[in-house]
Amino acid sequence: MHVALDPTRLTPEQRHKLTIGTIVPRPIAWTTSVDADGRVNLAPFSYFMGCHSYVPALAISIGSRGGQPKDTRANIEATGELVVNMVTEDLAERMNLTAADFPPGIDELAVAGLTPLPSAVVRPPRIAESPIHIECRVMHTLHLGEPPRVSALFVARIVMWHIRADLVDAELKVDQAALGAIARMGGPMYSRTRDPFTMKIPDWRSVVPPGPPTS
Numbered sequence: 001m002h003v004a005l006d007p008t009r010l011t012p013e014q015r016h017k018l019t020i021g022t023i024v025p026r027p028i029a030w031t032t033s034v035d036a037d038g039r040v041n042l043a044p045f046s047y048f049m050g051c052h053s054y055v056p057a058l059a060i061s062i063g064s065r066g067g068q069p070k071d072t073r074a075n076i077e078a079t080g081e082l083v084v085n086m087v088t089e090d091l092a093e094r095m096n097l098t099a100a101d102f103p104p105g106i107d108e109l110a111v112a113g114l115t116p117l118p119s120a121v122v123r124p125p126r127i128a129e130s131p132i133h134i135e136c137r138v139m140h141t142l143h144l145g146e147p148p149r150v151s152a153l154f155v156a157r158i159v160m161w162h163i164r165a166d167l168v169d170a171e172l173k174v175d176q177a178a179l180g181a182i183a184r185m186g187g188p189m190y191s192r193t194r195d196p197f198t199m200k201i202p203d204w205r206s207v208v209p210p211g212p213p214t215s
């Protein structure tokens with residue numbers, strides 16, 4: 001038996017609880033951005049996914065606070081640039097610290113004891129302590145929701161990857177077990193990726209015997 005829940009009969013808080021509690025686990029985009037004066041901002045976002053390989057591109061959705069765009073969203077809307085730094089188990093506490101509601105102008109990297117590294121293509125810096133940095137430029141912005149709850153969904157082109165050398169081999173296979181990425185679950189819950197397993201997608205002919213259609 002399943003419980004049917006119609007979003008139109010739920011409060012905004014209930015819809016939020018279900019969206020973050022049912023679409024799991026979500027990777028975390030620890031995002032550096034800069035404002036028009038070049039001041040750096042860092043915060044985590046888990047409405048985040050890879051969305052195209054050929055382009056290549058990722059998507060990230062950033063909301064509002066008190067009816068105003070969060071600092072990262074305002075920065076990306078102003079500059080069109082961001083760097084996504086992947087979060088590993090050893091960085092979890094520091095990532096969480098940077099989610100605090102610091103006023104604009106506070107250097108979250110300094111607060112969390114993190115080291116900025118210049119990016120190759122965009123202005124926002126990378127975080128040295130993170131093993132994977134993804135430099136991006138915005139291609140499309142879609143606004144979702146209605147005031148005071150508006151989010152910007154950015155589709156951003158990946159313009160440079162930086163991967164810690166010991167985590168990637170000559171065939172560009174990333175060592176997931178050694179990477180130890182974490183993911184967001186519902187509420188304050190997170191998951192580890194210490195126990196990966198593999199499966200190959202079967203050839204359909206090995207699942208359904210070849211022959212005339214049965215229906």
Ligand SMILES: Cc1cc2nc3c(=O)[nH]c(=O)nc-3n(C[C@H](O)[C@H](O)[C@H](O)COP(=O)(O)O)c2cc1C
Pocket residue numbers: 028041042043044045046047048061062063064070071072073095096098099100101102184
């Ligand atoms: C793991 C994690 C994931 C988060 N995901 C999102 C998200 O997808 N969208 C969002 O608007 N806020 C998200 N938040 C909240 C922001 O990180 C938080 O509001 C932060 O203060 C925003 O900082 P800024 O104003 O400097 O951009 C998340 C927080 C955490 C800890």
